[in-house]
Structures are given as C-alpha cells and as structure tokens.
Amino acid sequence: MNGLYRPRQGRVIGGVCAGLARRFGLTPWTVRLLALASCLLPGPQFVVYIVLWAMLPSEDRHSAHSH
Known part of the structure; x- marks a missing residue:
C-alpha cells in the first residue's frame, strides 16, 4: 500500500x-x-475509518514484509 500502515507508537x-x-x-x-x-x-466517515483500520497493516506486519 505504498508506505501506508498503522504505526506501532x-x-x-x-x-x-x-x-x-x-x-x-x-x-x-x-x-x-x-x-x-x-x-x-454527511457521509460514511466512520465506515471508511473502520475499513481502513481493517485493511491497513500494522507496523509490525509492514516491517516483516519489507525485509
């Protein structure tokens, strides 16, 4: 995802x-x-947040795939 992930800290x-x-x-x-x-x-902002939360890898998994 081009450097997009959820950081650990x-x-x-x-x-x-x-x-x-x-x-x-x-x-x-x-x-x-x-x-x-x-x-x-008006809009689905909360739903977009939940979808991003589910789809973005955590920094731990992102780092493992980078190596």
Missing part, C-alpha cells in the same frame, strides 16, 4: 490517523482534527 484508537499523517507528512493531531471535523458532514 502514537496510536490513539486504531492508528489510522497516525498512519495517514506519517504517509502524507502531517501531524497526527491535524489528521485527527480533520477526521473529527469531517464527521459533521
């Missing part, structure tokens, strides 16, 4: 926001605030 819930922040060069809190703000808009 810095997680608040599932590590999705921290992983997105690391991938796109943002701070985790910026991504978390954007995610929370997006919940004010």
Whole structure:
C-alpha cells in the first residue's frame, strides 16, 4: 500500500490517523482534527475509518514484509 500502515507508537484508537499523517507528512493531531471535523458532514466517515483500520497493516506486519 505504498508506505501506508498503522504505526506501532502514537496510536490513539486504531492508528489510522497516525498512519495517514506519517504517509502524507502531517501531524497526527491535524489528521485527527480533520477526521473529527469531517464527521459533521454527511457521509460514511466512520465506515471508511473502520475499513481502513481493517485493511491497513500494522507496523509490525509492514516491517516483516519489507525485509
């Protein structure tokens, strides 16, 4: 997934926001605030978060596949 994974450290819930922040060069809190703000808009944001949580590998598994 092109360097997109859930980091082992810095997680608040599932590590999705921290992983997105690391991938796109943002701070985790910026991504978390954007995610929370997006919940004010209609749409499937919560479902997208759950899907990303399920699909993004954890840093442990990502590291194992990199070697």
